[in-house]
Amino acid sequence: MPADAPADRFDSTEPYYAAHRPGYGDRVLDYLVSHFGLDADTRVLDLGCGAGQLAVPLAARTGDVVGVDPNAAMLDHAREFADSEGARNVQWLVGSDADLQGLAADIGTVRLATIGRAFHWMEQGRTLDHLHSLTADGGGVAIVTDREWLTRGTRDWQATIHDAASDYIDDVPERTGPVSHDDDPWDELVAEHGFADVETRTFDLRREWSVEDALGYVFSLSFCAPASFGTDQSAFAADVRERLAAHDEPLVEETAVEVIAGRT
Numbered sequence: 395m396p397a398d399a400p401a402d403r404f405d406s407t408e409p410y411y412a413a414h415r416p417g418y419g420d421r422v423l424d425y426l427v428s429h430f431g432l433d434a435d436t437r438v439l440d441l442g443c444g445a446g447q448l449a450v451p452l453a454a455r456t457g458d459v460v461g462v463d464p465n466a467a468m469l470d471h472a473r474e475f476a477d478s479e480g481a482r483n484v485q486w487l488v489g490s491d492a493d494l495q496g497l498a499a500d501i502g503t504v505r506l507a508t509i510g511r512a513f514h515w516m517e518q519g520r521t522l523d524h525l526h527s528l529t530a531d532g533g534g535v536a537i538v539t540d541r542e543w544l545t546r547g548t549r550d551w552q553a554t555i556h557d558a559a560s561d562y563i564d565d566v567p568e569r570t571g572p573v574s575h576d577d578d579p580w581d582e583l584v585a586e587h588g589f590a591d592v593e594t595r596t597f598d599l600r601r602e603w604s605v606e607d608a609l610g611y612v613f614s615l616s617f618c619a620p621a622s623f624g625t626d627q628s629a630f631a632a633d634v635r636e637r638l639a640a641h642d643e644p645l646v647e648e649t650a651v652e653v654i655a656g657r658t
């Protein structure tokens with residue numbers, strides 16, 4: 395099971411996260427730039443920034459970025475990613491949603507606050523209230539999520555990985571298909587916490603995975619962290635390779651990135 399403390403949830407996943415989690419694609423970044431008017435004078439906060447999948451490409455499109463994450467090892471990977479991209483305009487701070495108030499002076503006022511693949515970990519109403527007070531007029535918040543992830547995808551090869559993981563570790567979340575927030579609409583929550591003109595945009599995309607990337611992705615998931623496999627990690631990897639070898643088709647994922655945007 396994932397640990398409860400925010401800093402520990404992704405323990406032992408960090409190198410896999412950095413190497414195998416995909417980015418969000420240029421269309422999502424272009425949308426954020428145009429919708430929130432990002433330019434050389436604007437600052438962006440990326441909360442739950444992980445290894446920088448959103449923060450680093452945003453740095454190339456705005457004046458500067460503050461990436462905040464409770465997992466210091468994740469931030470080390472984010473730093474390496476930023477260095478490799480030549481992004482010098484990013485500051486990395488250790489902290490979780492619970493630390494936003496204390497970090498307010500370091501973060502300053504931002505045009506845009508983004509949260510990528512991390513809002514489900516946060517105390518959401520309180521986080522939105524803090525982000526409202528940190529964002530400038532004309533700016534706002536953007537919650538960015540994948541509509542599915544590998545073990546919740548709709549393809550047979552994804553079911554194969556899920557079956558294998560369930561054979562090795564307990565408490566793998568049930569396969570329920572693509573994520574839906576129908577019971578807990580985040581767009582309504584964003585509006586309830588003072589943001590205006592809330593809109594949800596969906597960006598379709600197709601990803602083709604190698605077996606090693608798919609495997610690395612699995613180890614990047616909090617509930618499939620390498621530590622959860624103990625000494626069976628290599629056996630699991632070999633088993634997945636063998637099971638996927640039986641699939642004739644390429645490992646294709648037709649998915650989408652969803653952005654919920656609201657203005658301050």
Ligand SMILES: C[S@@+](CC[C@H](N)C(=O)[O-])C[C@H]1O[C@@H](n2cnc3c(N)ncnc32)[C@H](O)[C@@H]1O
Pocket residue numbers: 400401403404415441442443444445446447448462463464465468489490491492509510511512515516517
């Ligand atoms: C799935 S990763 C997403 C990383 C990156 N934002 C992305 O888009 O790929 C989730 C990140 O949220 C962080 N996290 C977990 N609980 C958090 C919390 N309460 N507040 C802020 N970040 C949190 C984790 O340390 C991890 O780096």
